[in-house]
Amino acid sequence: MEQEAVAALVAEQKEMVQLREGILHHFEQILHQDPLIDEVGFLHPTQFQSLEHIQTGNWTSEAPECPWTYLWCKDHKLAISMEILPKLYSAARHAYTNSAAAKDGPLMETDLMRHSKALLILCPDMLTAWNSRKMVLSVNYDFTKLKDELQLCALILSYSPKNESTWSHRRWVIKKVSEHNHDMSEIIERESLLVKEIAEKSKMNYRAWRHRCWLIPYMTREQVLNELKKSTRWNELHVTDNCCFHYRQRLLLASLDICQVKNTEDSLDRRSEVHLLWKEELTWNEMLIRRYQGREV
Template sequence: MADQPRVDDAGESPLAELELILESDPLIDEVGFIHPTQLASLSEEGVDAPPGPKNLRFWSRDRKLGISTEVVLPLYKEAKRAFFDAVRDYKTRRGSCGDGGGDGGIGSDVMKHSKALLLVSSDFGTAWNSRKLVASKKECFSMYMDELRLSELILSHSPKCEQAWSHRRWVIKRIAGQTSSLLEIVMKESELVEQIAERLKMNYRAWNHRCWLVSYMTREQVLDELKKSKTWASLHVADSSSFNYRRRLMTMILEDLCCKDGVASHDCSFEVYQLWKDELNWDEILINRYIGREALWLYRRFLSLCWIRHFTTHADSMSWNSNYIAEQTTEASVFLDKELDLVGSCLVVQDAHFDDFQAQALYSTTYILWLAKQMSKPLEIELRQKLTARNMNNLLREFCPNSSFLCGSSAEDTEVTRAAQGQK
């Protein structure tokens, strides 16, 4: 446990008091803003808390920092003033010495005051940029790790702070060629995102950061992330960001398959094929389990589009065994039948009093109409024919009456059938 710092020497300045606390315990990992009455009760519990009124402004114990809401405004004003003074001195020193700050004393003032400023104003872009400037002049790995710790501390109370997430990406880019532990850092970043996403749902910025990390992962890490994130996505089916992350992982796997010298081995190709098939089945299970969740249908669009483009229409360009070639000849028809079975079950509104069933029917309708537009003409004709054979056109018109795909007359439907028969 970190000892509570003695702040009597800091005087009455809230900035000096805060900076003394931060300097005494550089491993603080969480910060929060607390009402003065709550802060007083916390201070009474801490045996190491110093006496006097100053302990009503800050509280620090067990790597946690509490800041009184009453001191935020004066602290911000003082930190801002001290920060800009330090920046001016730093630029003057750089101009006169031409070495990025000489002995680093002025640069350390910029880092110290900007840290305090960012704790109370996390979106202060100038402070973030100044830290980038000083860190880039030092090119010190330990300083970059300090930047990761600081941004993580700020994210503990401002998890949607875009500046903090952007700063982390900047740091990772800087250290990418300096350390052999980059892969370990990337995996810790991924775990951090999941922890923050668990505390605050629908955090697009956090998930966007996690998607960005995929480009630094190895194939084994991508597969591991795909496996680990499956449980989380299953429990948060309304959070489309988690499915966007899985989309990024799946895309990375597919790119790795298609871009290896333009030739993919049979084992690798079949592995990706099976992975995609399992993902489609898993998504169907979730759709049937959680009624009316749009994120699941949007994710299915991605999976289906890749399936059509890479595992049906272009399958003859890949190296498959003879058994799989025979299976592939009917793969498109089997895929359409499965999708129509899914959509048909979703079009049955079991209880009109619940909006979820109506939403499920609408999402399934727009999905199958969207899917038709992505197919080649022969497959589109086949889809029309299957819809007519299943008597699904009227049901689809009920939920999407203005669709041009469903507005044809019976004569046009007959013509489509004839065209399909002619192709056979």
Template structure:
């Protein structure tokens, strides 16, 4: 089969099923096992061994990738050259009027269609072909139709099905969302779908920083009620993925957004009620984080997340809520420290790491408090802290002396 024939057949398959949501590359030996269920072009046995499509899934034989890519790239560059010439012709305005304008518009629409078709195939074969992504942007932005933007979201989702860490595909989605940001009725649904998509891809592709980074970026477009919904809806999911620091970085971004909303409404009449709501949200998150720390031993991501929660609580709620609340908070953190520094004779759990994280967290927390409370907390827990540090991480024991020192004087002296 020639490359042009393969390209034509792939265009037919993609056009016949616009809802294809997953693409994969299949070794030729696997086509024999799935040929009976294939709905490819049955009149051509060679085509049957090149493409497979069923239930909105598309398989492409690895045998034809080089030939198909070469021809797809050639067809794309040829269409791009025609497109540039037509654009230049319009820019020079060489007597285009009447029938000439009609012919020009017709020719431009045809070339744009070819450009979108060939770029579609090219990007399915090479997801980081930047010129193809940029051409799609150029064509779509001129029409500025919501349906075309939604089509771009569907197409980039198809690319992500086989390349979940493609920077170009994620960047293209962000561009699309920016374009439709003014259409509020569409945007909110898009944001919900985007968050769900990023979650699914993060589940399939472990440690996918790009997916989580995209999800964090979405937060700036979310309304306040959706931010709260995200925190509540995915709390259980986060509790099952405590080793994934990106998951808690996302929650950090959501929690920060709630503070931003609180600051924005400080001058409004609803400010006191809103502040109380955010305060309760922070208490719930701290309590939930404590449960996870005690349940999953030695997980650094949980301790880092608790540092963020504690620091924001000290800076934004402690002064406002009064000294009693600060004392209750510190007593609770001391109890958490003591409960996590017990090291039983158990080889199946990393209790030493848990004790080290608890000790370094407590040193950090004392440093964040004002001088009076820092001295008080240091006196309460100083000896215990020093014992734990010498036992689990003697190389870090000197940090306690540094934490107790302010302006060259030991706290408490």
């Protein structure tokens, strides 16, 4: 009887391992086949029943133990059942640990990037996984892979907008791109839009606005002035959010650097423009103070 019980326990554990590995493989297939996923939701099993259980894409699951009651993807939106989260996390962490301990080689790098991506979506505070990705990306400069990395960070920030590890990794990627690309205008515009969208959903998000402040040295003169104009309306609608006011302070200080132009004919015009900018800022602040009495504008 004891031998039968042990055999049954071993068989059950083996089946559980196969289930975890099957679900992880299924999960990583989704991430690979749809790299444009921009939103992840962790749903209660009862919420999952309201989803339309249809197969999307051209891939299929090789594991019959992985029903669609656990994972769902459509229109670049991914839903994960909370019922399977512990097993999925355990499998992702085990797979990542094995790949990180493997010998160097192209196959190891591919496995490491695949497993670390799955793990970080489930647990974005895993600094070791972020560092592993930095190690792989630092070997050879690949702009396409770095853009994919920004996509991954944006995906995680969509449901964890205050995750410091993700913001820090995003800054590392941008710095890496700036070392090989002097024209950062397009990336700065996208980053500014991302922070604005996140700030709309996550109030008083200091980490997001600090990221936006970090971008200022990469901005051109036109972008600094444009950011001041764009943030004016946002401030008027969010006077209780001090983060944006701090951002404007950094922009105004950056505008002073614009004046420090030597041996140029338009230096006087720039000084006049910045002087007028600061004067308008004081007038605008006075208007807000009178309109919202009691607020620390």
